[in-house]
Amino acid sequence: MNVLHAKTRWHKVEPDEAVVAKLAAECGIDPLIARLLVRRGIDDSEAANKFLKPKLEDLHDPYLLDGMKAAVERIKQAIADKEKILIYGDYDADGVSSTSLLLHVMRTLQADVDYYIPNRFREGYGINKEALALAKERGFGLVVSVDTGISAVTEAEVAKQLGLDLIITDHHEPPEQLPDAYAVINPKKPGCPYPFKMLAGVGVAFKLATALLGRIPEEWLELVALGTIADLVPLTDENRILAAFGLERMNRRELTGMRALLDVAGIQREVTAGHVGFALGPRINASGRLDSADSAVRLLITDNEEEARMLAEELDEVNRERQELVEEMTQEAIAEVEQDKERHQHVIVVAQKGWNVGVVGIVASRLVEKYYRPAIVLSIDEEKGTAKGSARSISAFHLYRALAECQEWLPHFGGHSMAAGMTLPIENIAPFHQHLSRLAQQWLTDEDYVPQTALEDELRLERVQLPLIEQIEALAPYGMGNPTPLFAFDNLKLLRLQLMGRDNEHVKMILQDGEHLLEGIAFRAGGMEKEISPCARLRVLGELQVNEWNGKRSPQLIIKDVAIPHLQIFDWRSNRKQLDRFLDMDAEECLFVCGAGSEDEELLRGAKYHVVSWEALGQGRCDEEQIKRAKRVVWVQAPPTMSVCKKSLPYFANAERLYLLFGDKEFDDMLVKTPTREEFKKLYSVLVGKEKISLSKHFSSLARVTGLQKRALSFMIQVFAECGFISLNQGEIKIHPNPNKKPLTESVLYQKQIEREEVFRTLVYSTYLELCQFLVSTIAFTHIGGLANELQRENQSDSRLSATGDSV
Helix, strand or coil, X not given: CCCECCCCEEECCCCCHHHHXXXXXXXXXXXXXXXXXXXXXXXXXXXXXXXXXXXXXXXXCHHHCCCHHHHHHHHHHHHHCCCEEEEECCCCHHHHXXXXXXXXXXXXXXXXXXXXXXXXXXXXXXXXXXXXXXXHHCCEEEEEEECCCCCCHHHHHHHHHHCCEEEEECXXXXXXXXXXXXXXXXXXXXXXXXXXCCCCHHHHHHHHHHHHHCCCCHHHHHHHHHHHXXXXXXXXXXXXXXXXXXXXXXXXXXXXXXXXXXXXXXXXXXXXXXXXXXXXXXXXXXXXXXXXXXHHHHHHHCCCHHHHHHHHHHHHHHHHHHHHHHHHHHHHHHHHHHHCXXXXXXXXXXXXXXXXXXXXXXXXXXXXXXXXXXXXXXXXXXXXXXXXXXXXXXXXXXXXXXXXXXXXXXXXXEECCCEEEEEEEHHHHHHHHHHHHHHXXXXXXXXXXCCEEECCEEECHHHCCHHHXXXXXXXXXXXXXXXXXXXXXXXXXXXXXXXECCCCCEEEEEEEECCXXXXXXXXXXXXXXXXXXXXXXXXXXXXXXXXXXXXXXXXXXXXXXXXXXXXXXXXXXXXXXXXXXXXXXXXXXXXXXXXXCCHHHHHHHHCCCEEEEHHHHXXXXXXXXXXXXXXXXXXXXXXXXXXXXXXXXXXXXXXXXXXXXXXXHHHCCCCCXXXXXXXXXXXXXXXXXXXXXXXXXXXXXXXXXXXXXHHHHHXXXXXXXXXXXXXXXXXXXXXXXXXXXXXXXXXXXXXXXXXXXXXXXXXXXXXXXXXXXXXXXXXXXXXXXXXXXXCCCCCCCXXXXXXXXXXX
C-alpha cells in the first residue's frame, strides 16, 4: 500500500442523463457511447449519426466561401491563357500538404504551375516582398497562397505594384485590415457565410481544389488528412470527414510519396491519426525546421518510386537530426531551469545563443510537459542584439493576453492562448520574465499548476468487452476537439507486473477486478514498478483498444495514469539493506529510522539524509514537525522494543509510504524463543542440592538432562545469576541454598529477551498481512483506506524473501 499520486487531475463532466438516454434510444447505441457524444456537444440523433458515420456528401459547398467564385474564375483564365501560376506555401506540414495538393490539382488541369516556400531562417514566416519580386522576374502572373497571407497587407500592395494578381487562401485569424488582394478566401473572414470556421490551411486549399475540379478530389484526400491532423485543428464537422476519409485513402498506400514515408516511419499496420501526429507530421515538419521544406513537397508530388524512397529517407534522417537537436537543447534548457528553480517557479523563460529557432517551440513544449509551467525558449542573436523564440502555455494561463500585458518589453509577438512567437531586445529578457511571473502569480492558483485530464467515465472491468470497444472506436479519428476517450477503473488488483522493451522502458500489467482480468500497457513508464507493490489496489486511467496478436483479438488498456489513494507498506525485509534504492528519491521526502549510534545512522547522516533514532522517538527528543512532513518513512532497523515502536508510530501518521528494510540478522544475539517457566523450574531442580558445578565439565550433561539447547541453557544460567539464585565465578556455578524469591522479570537479560522476542515475532517473523494489521490497529494512518478491511487481502512480501526476510 503506497500513496501514489496521479500525474494529473482527473476531471469528469457529468452530462444530462436524460439527454444521454434519449440519444442512446434513438440511435440504438450503448449509453456509454451516447454519453461520449453528449460530452462532445452532440445531443441529437442527426448530429450523432453524422459523427459516427461521416460521409463525403456532408461536406459543405466550397462556393459558400467568400471569394471562391472570383478565385476559381481567375485560375481557370490563367490556365486557359497558359499563364504561369505560382503556389506560395508555408514550411510546416499544413503548408507543405496544401502546396502539394494544389500542385497535383493544377497539373491535372494542365496548368503551367510551380511552387515557392520561404526559408524559415532567411525569410521567416509568410509572404515576403523579395519572393514576389522574384516571381515577377520569373514570369509569373498569378500567385496563389496556401496556409498563409491573411496578414500580408503590405505584400498585397507590392504584388499590385508589380502587376501580380494575388489570391490568398488561409485559415489563420484575420487582422482588422485585410490584404487588398484579387481574392481572399478564409472561413474566418468577417462576413464570410461559410458554416464551418475551423478548417486547416489544407482544408481551405481542398475547397479551392474541389471548386476547380467540380468534384471532390478523393485521390488526394490523404494529403488533406496529413495537414489537417498535423495542424491540430479540431477534428469535428468537416475536419472529421476529411481526416476519416483521408486516413482511409492513406491506408490504401496509393500515393507514391506517402507510401515511402510510411515505410521509413516503420508503419506497417493501419495508419491512425496518432501515426500522422507523431510519426508522419514530424518528418514533414523536420525539413522546414532545419533547412528548406522543398524536399517534403517534392516527396508528396513525385510519382517516381526511387526518388520517393530517397526523399523519404532524407526526411527521416533530418528528423533524427531534429530529434537529437531537440534533445540536446531540451537538456540545456532543463539545466538552466534547475540552476535557479525559484526564478522559474511561475513562468519559465530560458535563453541561450546558438539555439536553433526552428525547434524552440518543440523545446518549449518539452518544458511544459516536464514542469507544467508556461515556457518561453529564446535564441539569442548577439550581432542583432535580439532574442527570438517561441512560447507554450498551460490551460489556465492565456498566453496571448499575458504577452499583450508585456508590450513595454516585447515589441514583436503573435499567437493565441496556448502558443506564441516573439522577438525582443536581449536587455528586455529579464524584466519581461519578471513581469510575466508577476502576472502568473496574480492569475493562477496552486491547483492551476497541476495538469488536468478529461475523464470520460468510470468503468468496471466486466464492462470491457470487444463489442463495446468497437463501438468506441467509431468515434475515431481522435484529435483536437475530439480527444481519445479515457476511462477510469477503481480498486483494481495488480495480478502481475513485468517490464518490456529493449531497455525495460515499458510496463505491462495484468489487472483484476473480481473474476475479470484486463491487460494494461504503460509506455515509457519504466520505474513505475518501484512505485507500485504487487498487491496494491490501483486507480487507473487509460484508453481502451483492441489488441490483435496471432489472429486473436482481445481488449487492452493503454495506461495513461495510475494512482493509489492509500498508504502502502513496502515489505523489503532482508538482511541485505539496499539503501541505494532510495538514492533517486527526494531526500526532503524521506525519513530514515535507525538504532542510536549504529553504522547505518552514521552513514545516512553523512549523506545528508533526515535520520532519527528509535531511542530519540521513544523519549520524545526529536523534531516532530520534520518527522510529520516526511512522506516516505524507512525503518532501516527494527525498534529495540515494542513499547518504543508504539510510542513512535503516531509520529508517522501522515506518511504515504512505509518501507521496512530490517531482517533477522540483528536478532542474532537473542534466543528465537524464550524458555518457559517450566523449563526454568526443571533446570533449577537439577541444580538444587549440588554445592558446585563446573561448566567446563558438566555443561553438556546439563543440556542432556534438561533437554535444553546449549544457547538456551547458557541464557537461563545467566538469568539465575542476575536474580541471585546462583553465583558464577571462573566457570563454576555455586547454588545459593536459601535465595530470596524473585520473579524472572527482575533480570535485565530476561526482560531484554522478552522485549526483543516480541519485536521479532511482531515485526520480523510476521507475514505481511499480520504486519499491516498490527500497524493499522495501533495507529490511525491518515492515508489508509480503499478496501473494506483497509488492507490488501494477501501477503505482499517481496517474492524473493523468506518469512524472516532473508533472500532465498
